Each structure stands twice: as structure tokens, then as C-alpha cells.
Amino acid sequence: MEGLLFNVNGGYIEGIVRGYRNSLLTGQHYNNLTQCETIDDVKLQLAPAYGDFLASLPPNPSTSSLAGKMTDKLVAEFRYVLAQATGSTAKFLEYLTYGYMIDNIALLITGTLHERDTRELLERCHPLGWFETLPVLCVATNIEELYNSVLIETPLAGFFKGSLSHQDLDELNIEIIRNTLYKNYLESFYEFVNTDSDFKGTPTQEVMSEFLQFEADRRAINITLNSFGTELSKQERRKLYPEFGKLYPEGSLMLSRADDLEAVTLAVSISADYKAFFDAVGLTQGGGGLGGSDGKSLEDMFYHKEMEMSKVIFTRQFTPAVVYAWMRLKEQEIRNVTWISECIAQNQKERIGNFISVF
Amino acid sequence: MSGAAGREPVFPTRQSLGLMKSKLKGAEVGHSLLKRKSEALTKRFREITRRIDEAKQKMGRVMQIAAFSLAEVSYAVGGDIGYQVQESAKQARFRVRAKQENVSGVFLPHFESYTEEGINDFGLTGLGKGGQQVQRCRETYARAVETLVELASLQTAFVILDEVIKVVNRRVNAIEHVIIPRTENTIKYINSELDELDREEFYRLKKVSGKKQRDVAAADAELLARREQEAAEAIAQGDTKAKPEEEAPDAPDVLGEQEDTDVIF
Numbered sequence: 337m338e339g340l341l342f343n344v345n346g347g348y349i350e351g352i353v354r355g356y357r358n359s360l361l362t363g364q365h366y367n368n369l370t371q372c373e374t375i376d377d378v379k380l381q382l383a384p385a386y387g388d389f390l391a392s393l394p395p396n397p398s399t400s401s402l403a404g405k406m407t408d409k410l411v412a413e414f415r416y417v418l419a420q421a422t423g424s425t426a427k428f429l430e431y432l433t434y435g436y437m438i439d440n441i442a443l444l445i446t447g448t449l450h451e452r453d454t455r456e457l458l459e460r461c462h463p464l465g466w467f468e469t470l471p472v473l474c475v476a477t478n479i480e481e482l483y484n485s486v487l488i489e490t491p492l493a494g495f496f497k498g499s500l501s502h503q504d505l506d507e508l509n510i511e512i513i514r515n516t517l518y519k520n521y522l523e524s525f526y527e528f529v530n531t532d533s534d535f536k537g538t539p540t541q542e543v544m545s546e547f548l549q550f551e552a553d554r555r556a557i558n559i560t561l562n563s564f565g566t567e568l569s570k571q572e573r574r575k576l577y578p579e580f581g582k583l584y585p586e587g588s589l590m591l592s593r594a595d596d597l598e599a600v601t602l603a604v605s606i607s608a609d610y611k612a613f614f615d616a617v618g619l620t621q622g623g624g625g626l627g628g629s630d631g632k633s634l635e636d637m638f639y640h641k642e643m644e645m646s647k648v649i650f651t652r653q654f655t656p657a658v659v660y661a662w663m664r665l666k667e668q669e670i671r672n673v674t675w676i677s678e679c680i681a682q683n684q685k686e687r688i689g690n691f692i693s694v695f
Numbered sequence: 696m697s698g699a700a701g702r703e704p705v706f707p708t709r710q711s712l713g714l715m716k717s718k719l720k721g722a723e724v725g726h727s728l729l730k731r732k733s734e735a736l737t738k739r740f741r742e743i744t745r746r747i748d749e750a751k752q753k754m755g756r757v758m759q760i761a762a763f764s765l766a767e768v769s770y771a772v773g774g775d776i777g778y779q780v781q782e783s784a785k786q787a788r789f790r791v792r793a794k795q796e797n798v799s800g801v802f803l804p805h806f807e808s809y810t811e812e813g814i815n816d817f818g819l820t821g822l823g824k825g826g827q828q829v830q831r832c833r834e835t836y837a838r839a840v841e842t843l844v845e846l847a848s849l850q851t852a853f854v855i856l857d858e859v860i861k862v863v864n865r866r867v868n869a870i871e872h873v874i875i876p877r878t879e880n881t882i883k884y885i886n887s888e889l890d891e892l893d894r895e896e897f898y899r900l901k902k903v904s905g906k907k908q909r910d911v912a913a914a915d916a917e918l919l920a921r922r923e924q925e926a927a928e929a930i931a932q933g934d935t936k937a938k939p940e941e942e943a944p945d946a947p948d949v950l951g952e953q954e955d956t957d958v959i960f
Contacts (some may be wrong), residue, residue, distance in 0.1 A: 447782070512819065515823055558826065559826050562830075567815075637770045678766035682759065
């Protein structure tokens with residue numbers, strides 16, 4: 337049924353994104369890239385896929401400027417897609433940008449808290465997380481003003497509401513604020529794809545729910561693992577777990593009580609997927625090296641899983657979820673190229689294969 | 696005068712000879728002490744040079760690993776965390792304590808690094824993703840900075856020691872090649888002057904004693920003559936007229952041919 341009318345509004349976008357997907361680097365490309373001797377060679381190899389965007393780079397550019405240019409291409413393509421979207425699809429795409437907005441706002445709040453000139457920070461903001469009222473954030477000089485008059489106007493106001501007061505902004509660690517916002521964002525996104533009349537009962541709901549659940553679980557596990565040995569209390573930690581996902585509620589509860597890796601492993605054993613990850617990186621053997629035997633960390637495993645899921649999304653039709661998948665794949669590609677060029681620049685070829693090639 | 700080093704401007708007296716001799720002794724003791732100090736410093740200096748070489752090579756390796764771990768962080772986090780880390784760091788976790796070490800009278804600063812385990816300002820960075828990499832990167836960089844601190848203390852010691860060794864060597868050479876020969880020359884000069892004076896004195900004394908002998912001989916002869924005269928008078932009783940005539944030679948004849956006695960001041 338959804339296939340009947342989807343193409344009226346979403347057909348063009350889907351077509352475009354499928355085209356973009358075909359321009360992603362393949363295993364063959366990565367093979368060529370790993371053979372490069374200098375960053376210039378990398379640039380040359382990337383020329384067919386990135387073309388004009390890399391042309392303005394100076395000879396032997398730094399890896400960060402290379403990554404910056406690649407991000408520019410992603411941003412340009414995404415903006416084009418966003419401009420074509422209407423209705424629920426447009427709303428869906430906006431949801432994709434909220435994640436970046438959270439990062440930008442966290443950056444600006446940090447700047448305001450430390451009384452820095454926030455105008456300089458605007459350049460550091462992620463372009464995908466840019467919204468019209470973002471520069472207005474710089475007007476606020478203290479945190480109360482920021483909260484009462486500026487944040488309310490941003491698209492993220494809903495994520496602040498009910499969970500963070502302006503005192504919180506002042507007192508809590510910025511990471512906690514960021515993760516609270518992210519949790520609210522994920523929950524809101526999850527609710528959106530499950531209740532929106534255009535998406536309910538479509539492949540979008542199906543694949544996006546799966547994806548967001550994975551994202552939520554990943555965050556919960558990461559937050560737990562990373563909070564060991566910090567001042568984050570268990571109650572506070574619990575508040576940062578998104579309230580959905582495969583691990584919710586039993587797993588989340590167990591995670592919130594976890595004190596060490598053993599407990600985390602026990603908590604995630606509810607889901608066979610995550611258990612396999614933990615087994616693979618050797619976390620189950622009494623907290624052996626986090627690096628794992630073949631240099632893969634838990635983080636890598638999660639990225640790998642994410643890429644697999646993104647790849648599978650392209651087998652579905654009539655859904656804007658492909659845009660989400662494409663963005664994830666593209667970001668991974670940028671990370672891969674950054675990693676490869678970093679390895680080349682620092683002459684550490686032995687770990688150059690440590691990237692995730694999907695196609 | 697005598698030798699290239701010259702001598703010190705002193706009067707050639709016995710007192711200054713004594714002074715010079717103690718000065719020479721002092722210079723020799725000082726020379727051997729300074730020589731030993733210079734050797735001790737040079738030994739230390741060589742050791743430091745070797746350790747600097749080691750530390751520099753170690754630094755190269757450690758910095759490479761550290762830079763690579765930063766690349767790992769940017770891969771895992773997928774963004775720039777630099778600003779966030781800068782802003783959330785409030786207290787130094789890695790600190791340096793300066794100590795002083797005494798190497799044969801030279802104070803060498805020695806930096807000692809230690810970490811305040813309780814301080815973990817950006818422990819929550821990358822809470823959502825990449826936190827472990829951030830922590831690992833921090834540890835790697837802490838090790839790198841440790842190496843840098845070690846290298847810094849070695850380099851400072853190197854510079855200071857270099858300066859001190861130069862000064863000490865200059866002093867050793869000055870004592871060996873200037874002060875000791877000069878003092879020796881002065882002693883030689885004073886000795887020769889004193890010998891000269893001794894010889895003059897001896898000659899003068901000889902002269903004095905020769906004159907005294909002559910005087911004694913003349914007095915004896917006069918005495919003898921008077922006794923003979925008295926004996927003659929005793930024979931010719933009552934003749935006293937000759938007395939004034941005999942007393943005349945007794946008066947000192949200043950303009951006479953006999954030598955003056957030396958006047959000793």
C-alpha cells in the first residue's frame with residue numbers, strides 16, 4: 337500500500353540517495369587507498385568520488401582539512417536532499433540534523449559557561465547542525481539568559497523541557513547535558529517514526545525502529561562502560577539511558593546497577609548480538625585488554641554492526657530511511673579515509689587495515 | 696725579567712717570601728681540588744649526554760605512539776573533542792616538582808613528574824562514544840609528557856654543567872699556567888735578592904772584623920809601648936814631663952788615615 341503513493345513525494349529523494357550510495361567507496365577503492373604513499377596520492381585516488389571538493393586543497397593537506405572537505409560534500413548533498421523533501425519526509429530529515437545540533441549547542445554552552453567569545457565557536461560547529469537561530473546563541477552572555485530566551489527558540493527546546501533547568505546547565509557537566517539531550521532526542525525520534533501517520537505501518541517504522549533501538553542500546557552500553565571510575569553516580573547514569581531498545585527495561589536496569597565489566601556483560605547477554613560483540617573483543621574474560629586480539633575494540637564492533645544495518649536498509653524501498661543509512665555510511669567513509677590518511681601521514685602502516693569497508 | 700709569566704710586585708723580604716710560599720702551597724692545593732672537581736663534572740656531563748641521547752630517542756617513539764592514539768580518538772569519536780577537553784580541564788593532573796641536586800658544588804635542577812590521581816577533569820568526555828579511546832589517549836600522552844619532563848631536566852642540567860665545566864677548566868688552567876709559575880718566579884726572585892743581600896752582609900762583616908783586628912793590634916802595640924815606657928820611667932824616677940807629649944796620640948784623629956768604624960743605623 338505504501339508503495340502506491342510514496343513516489344509522489346519521496347520518489348525523487350530516494351532515487352537521488354540511491355545514486356549517492358553508488359558513489360560510496362568500495363573495497364577496491366580502499367585497497368587502492370591503502371597502497372598510497374602520501375596524502376597527495378590519497379587525494380588523487382579520491383578525485384573520482386569527491387571531485388571539485390578536494391580541488392581547493394593545498395598540496396599535502398592535513399588529514400583534518402581533508403576530512404573537512406569530505407564533510408562539506410556530505411553537507412552539500414544532504415542539503416540538496418533536504419530542500420527537495422516535503423511533509424513528513426522533511427520532518428524526518430530534520431530529525432537527522434538534531435543530533436548534530438545537540439553537539440553544536442553543547443559546544444556553545446561550554447563556551448558561554450567559560451565566558452569565551454562564542455562567535456569564534458560558530459566556525460567549529462558542525463554544518464549539519466546549523467540552524468537559523470544558532471548565531472543568536474552567541475548573544476547570550478550568561479547561562480540564565482541563554483536558557484530563558486535563546487534555547488527556547490531553538491528546535492531543541494523540546495529536548496530541554498522537563499529534564500533540564502537553567503541551574504542544571506550551570507552545575508552539571510556538559511557531557512551529562514549532552515547525553516541527556518541525546519537521550520531525549522532518540523526517544524523523540526523513536527516516537528516520531530512509530531506514531532507519525534505517514535510512517536506508521538511502513539518499512540520506515542520497521543527499519544528505523546530497529547536502527548534507533550540499536551543506537552539507544554549502544555549509547556547505554558557505552559555510557560556504562562565509560563562511566564566506570566568517574567564521578568557519575570548510578571542514579572545520574574540511569575537517567576541517561578534511552579527508555580527503549582532491546583535492552584530496555586531489564587537490561588537497562590542491570591546496566592544501571594553495573595559496577596564492572598562482568599555486570600555489563602551479564603546485562604547485555606539478553607541480546608545475542610551484543611553478547612557476541614562482547615565475546616569477540618574478549619571483554620568476558622575478566623576484563624582483558626579492551627583492544628581485543630585482532631585490534632578490534634567494542635567501538636569498532638558497534639560501527640561494524642551499524643554499517644551492516646545501513647547496508648541492509650538499501651534493500652528496502654519506499655522509505656526515507658535510506659537517507660539515514662546513506663548518511664551513516666558516508667560518515668563512516670569519512671572516518672575511514674581520515675584513518676587511512678592518518679596512518680599514511682604518521683607512517684604507521686601496520687594498522688592501516690583497521691577501517692570498515694562495507695561494499 | 697725572569698720567565699714569561701713575570702712576577703708579582705713585592706719587595707724581596709723574608710716576610711713576602713713566607714707569604715709567597717704559602718700562596719704557592721695554596722695554589723697547588725686549589726689546583727688539585729679544582730682538577731678533581733672538573734673531572735667529576737665531566738664524568739657527570741658525559742653521563743648526561745648519553746642519557747639525553749636515550750631520552751630523545753625514547754621521546755621520538757613515544758610521541759609517535761601518542762599522535763597515533765589521537766588519531767584513534769578522532770576515528771572513534773568522529774569529531775573534534777579538542778575544545779571540549781580544553782574547556783573542561785581546570786586543574787593539572789600531571790604535575791612537575793623541581794628538586795635540586797648537588798654535584799660537586801653545582802646545583803642542578805631536577806624535575807620530577809607525578810600525577811594527581813584524584814583529578815580527572817574530562818573523565819566524562821566521549822561518554823556517548825569513544826570514551827575509552829579518550830582515556831587511553833590521555834594515558835599515552837601522559838607518558839609522552841613524562842618523557843619530555845625527563846628530557847627537560849637533563850637538558851637544563853646539560854646547559855648548566857657545560858657552563859660550570861668551562862669556568863672550572865678556565866680556573867684550573869689559570870692556576871696551572873699563570874698563578875703557579877708566577878708565584879714560583881717571585882719566590883726565585885726573592886731568594887736571589889736575599890742571597891745577594893746575604894753576600895753583601897757577609898763581605899761587610901768581614902771588613903768590620905778585619906778593621907777590628909787591626910784596631911786591636913794597634914791597641915796592643917800601644918799598650919806594649921806604654922808598659923815599656925812605664926818601665927823606663929820607673930827606672931828614671933820622677934820624670935813626668937814626657938807625659939803630655941805621650942797623651943797627644945790618644946786624642947782621636949778624625950782626619951787621620953785610619954778607617955772609620957761603620958755606622959750602623
